[in-house]
Amino acid sequence: MTTISTPSGSLDRADGGGLQAVLLDMDGTLVDTEDFWWRAEATLFAELGHPLDEADRAHVVGGPMTRVIDYLVERTGVELSQAELTVLINQRFVDLLADGVPLMPGAERLLNTLDAHGIPAALVSASHRHIIDLVLRSLGAEHFAFTVAGDEVARTKPHPDPYLLAAARLGAEPARCVVVEDAPTGVRAAEAAGCPVIAVPSVARIEPGPGRLVLSSLELVDLDLLRSLVTVRV
Incomplete structure (x- = not known):
């Protein structure tokens, strides 16, 4: 997907309260794919003679694939x-995506809110x-200035590199980019990059x-909340 480069001055909105951008994780945050990943991993390993349990699921959530x-x-x-x-798990996951993937509650409303107020968003996965x-066929590529994939950076989550890259591409300061994540791995990456974090x-x-x-649902995230997380840090 094409990336953009935006001068940082264009992100300094008078009504933004310091908020320059929102950086969003994908799996388990915006789309309900964590169960798909788990099903792909659990069914494969069961067929290989190694059943997995819920304790294993807690260890593998949030990727990246190499760590999993x-x-x-x-x-x-x-x-x-x-x-x-990697090939076997990815192929099984792709097969599960054939009929599309459900969005997490509140995801569509949040993305539409950012669109309506001109707040740049990037997908960082x-x-x-x-x-x-x-x-993105289910989520809608039009909501994002660009996307950052795990195989496009030298070090992915839990390293800060993906979020630092996203902020740099937007010409934004990490401390003025709110990150929305669902897994400890992603939270560590965002915090290492110096971003305020909403964890669901x-x-x-x-x-x-x-x-x-830490919130129970994306349905609790609105623009006032996003802005407040930046203003208390700037």
Whole structure:
């Protein structure tokens, strides 16, 4: 997807209260795909003779795929390479996406709100490019200035690189970009980048902390709340 470069001055809106952009995770945050990933992983490993349980699910939520596979190999001892498992899990996940993917409650309203007020949004995911492009058919590519995929950065989440890259592409300051995440891995990435965070946990528990607001649903996120998280930090 084409990226844009926006001078930082154009993001300094008088009505923005310091908010320059919103950076959003995808899986489990905007779209209800975490269950799809889990089904792909759990059914594959069951067929390989290694049933997984809910404790494993908490470990694999939020990606990236390399970390997930490292954990599953260590946990099960399965004798397949990381490359082989990546292909098998991704293909099973793609098959599950064939009929589209449901949006999380409040996701469509949030994206429409950002559109209506001219607040730039970027999608920042640990998923690979071909997965993001599939999901965008349901989510709507028109809502985002650009997307950042996990296979397009040298270090993906939990490293700060994807969020730093997104802020830089927008010409924005990380401290003035609110990140919306669902998993501890993504929260760590956003906080390491210096961004205020709204966490809406999907599977793994996330505790409140400095610069981090934990909510039960995206339906609780509105523009006033997004702006307030930046104004208290600037």
